[in-house]
Amino acid sequence: MATKTFWDWVGAIVSNYGQMFLSGAGTTMLIAITGTIIGFLIGLIVAIIRTIPVLPQDNKAKKVILKVANAIMAIYIEVFRGTPMMVQAMIVYYGLMEAFKIDLDPLTAGILIVSINTGAYMSEIVRGGIESIDEGQFDAAHAIGMTHWQTMTNVILPQAIRNILPATGNEFVINIKDTSVLNVISVTELFFATKTVKGIALRTFETFFVAGVIYLVLTFTVTRILRFIEKKMDGDDSYTIMASSSMPDQQFIKIRGGKHEHRQWLHDESDQK
Amino acid sequence: MSEVVKIKNLHKSFGKNEILKGIDFSVNYGEVVCLIGSSGSGKSTLLRCINMLEHADKGEILFHGENVLEKGYDVTKYRAKLGMVFQQFNLFDNKTVLDNCTVGQIKVLKKNKEEARQIAMKYLEKVGMDAYINAKPRQLSGGQKQRVAIARALSMEPEALLFDEPTSALDPEMVGEVMKVMKDLADSGLTMLVVTHEMSFARDVSNRVVFMDKGVIVEDDIPANIFNNPKNERTREFLKRAIEKY
Numbered sequence A: 001m002a003t004k005t006f007w008d009w010v011g012a013i014v015s016n017y018g019q020m021f022l023s024g025a026g027t028t029m030l031i032a033i034t035g036t037i038i039g040f041l042i043g044l045i046v047a048i049i050r051t052i053p054v055l056p057q058d059n060k061a062k063k064v065i066l067k068v069a070n071a072i073m074a075i076y077i078e079v080f081r082g083t084p085m086m087v088q089a090m091i092v093y094y095g096l097m098e099a100f101k102i103d104l105d106p107l108t109a110g111i112l113i114v115s116i117n118t119g120a121y122m123s124e125i126v127r128g129g130i131e132s133i134d135e136g137q138f139d140a141a142h143a144i145g146m147t148h149w150q151t152m153t154n155v156i157l158p159q160a161i162r163n164i165l166p167a168t169g170n171e172f173v174i175n176i177k178d179t180s181v182l183n184v185i186s187v188t189e190l191f192f193a194t195k196t197v198k199g200i201a202l203r204t205f206e207t208f209f210v211a212g213v214i215y216l217v218l219t220f221t222v223t224r225i226l227r228f229i230e231k232k233m234d235g236d237d238s239y240t241i242m243a244s245s246s247m248p249d250q251q252f253i254k255i256r257g258g259k260h261e262h263r264q265w266l267h268d269e270s271d272q273k
Numbered sequence B: 001m002s003e004v005v006k007i008k009n010l011h012k013s014f015g016k017n018e019i020l021k022g023i024d025f026s027v028n029y030g031e032v033v034c035l036i037g038s039s040g041s042g043k044s045t046l047l048r049c050i051n052m053l054e055h056a057d058k059g060e061i062l063f064h065g066e067n068v069l070e071k072g073y074d075v076t077k078y079r080a081k082l083g084m085v086f087q088q089f090n091l092f093d094n095k096t097v098l099d100n101c102t103v104g105q106i107k108v109l110k111k112n113k114e115e116a117r118q119i120a121m122k123y124l125e126k127v128g129m130d131a132y133i134n135a136k137p138r139q140l141s142g143g144q145k146q147r148v149a150i151a152r153a154l155s156m157e158p159e160a161l162l163f164d165e166p167t168s169a170l171d172p173e174m175v176g177e178v179m180k181v182m183k184d185l186a187d188s189g190l191t192m193l194v195v196t197h198e199m200s201f202a203r204d205v206s207n208r209v210v211f212m213d214k215g216v217i218v219e220d221d222i223p224a225n226i227f228n229n230p231k232n233e234r235t236r237e238f239l240k241r242a243i244e245k246y
């Protein structure tokens, strides 16, 4: 019998252990998706709280509470961005078990760790997104009587979120890859599954080659989908001129393109159809 | 005459710079007051203090007899009753023209969607922008943006409207369309406080002109007096320069 080639081994590994890879990939995606979404929400909340303005006329209690809250959030961000997730995983999983007798199952612990870790990064990303919004947007919202919460949810965050979508997508892709460190607390994600397969098949190179291809397919697909969502969110650059009592002769004309073409239409109505 | 806002001895500093050095004046119902003065004299700061976008350090701002600078005063409610039109328009970039004019009514005044839409349409019609309700701000010219911004402020049906140089960021050919809207509003009896460099508007449309210099009000009089025989030397010099320039 001829010796097996590289592709023979790959084929054999895929057909024998495909199910294990798939379930590992599923767990990886579950943790990455849940962790990114929860982390994103944490980032939004932290950023909203950190941007609450303190006015001279506010009462003392509010000022003190905000100071304490801001200090806690600053520490949270520093600690979780400044330490490796692998260390965080060990501390949270084994630490909670030893110190508080809280016995989380590895998957729950994994989601928890990725969420709070992503939350720390997202807090900074959202803050950057908010800071990139023109002061005038805040002024205008406040001037019509919106509260900080209303200003954030109706005006600032919708714009900030659009601006930080690429960075958020990046976090998601990083999470897909970084869930691999959760194998240290025995979460059966893709990397853990791969190690298990290697233990049975006894072929390190081919087994991890398969894992690499799966990671690449996951991240590539996710990147494409996010790009598509970004495009969708930007909308098409057109709007409809409505019938108007102040401009009675113009009815339902669809304007294409941006400001430039629009102006052309204003000056040169007959040419545009 | 009753006052919409009455300001007493208002002071405001940024760091060590005292920008407002004891301002006393008031705006009465139905009045159109123009605030003029050279760059850096504190006009914008005064306007922003009046609707609490900046917090004054000292003094009183009386609204229906209550000092809005008092601890515990409901600032958001107060702001909803004073409209503001900015030099840079500041339309909500993520919202359509119609939504710009309804969001405040729905979220702040708690009106239902249909009612808010009808009120918004009424004012968009008034400024001649009702045909553009589906457009986003980035698709509009400067003059159109400013007219929508005025409709947005009017949609809140405020007791007075504050304007901070509403035509200064516009191309010259668009100044007229915004000025015309403002003149119509003045004629309709709306209470307006307008910071402007448009001397013709101050002279022909306003009931009163207030001249500010270096953080104090130098002169506060009817336009005929300010423009024809200003009492103060600084007013005279400012007007001479302003009229040469424009």
Ligand SMILES: Nc1ncnc2c1ncn2[C@@H]1O[C@H](COP(=O)(O)OP(=O)(O)OP(=O)(O)O)[C@@H](O)[C@H]1O
Binding pocket: B014, B019, B037, B038, B039, B040, B041, B042, B043, B044, B045, B046
């Ligand atoms: N947020 C701020 N922080 C520090 N200084 C400020 C701030 N806002 C305004 N100033 C200063 O206050 C002074 C008055 O500014 P203000 O904008 O009120 O003048 P203005 O009369 O509106 O001038 P212009 O006609 O140029 O708009 C200026 O010297 C300005 O630099």
Ligand SMILES: [Mg+2]
Binding pocket: B043, B044, B045, B164, B165
């Ligand atoms: Mg100014």
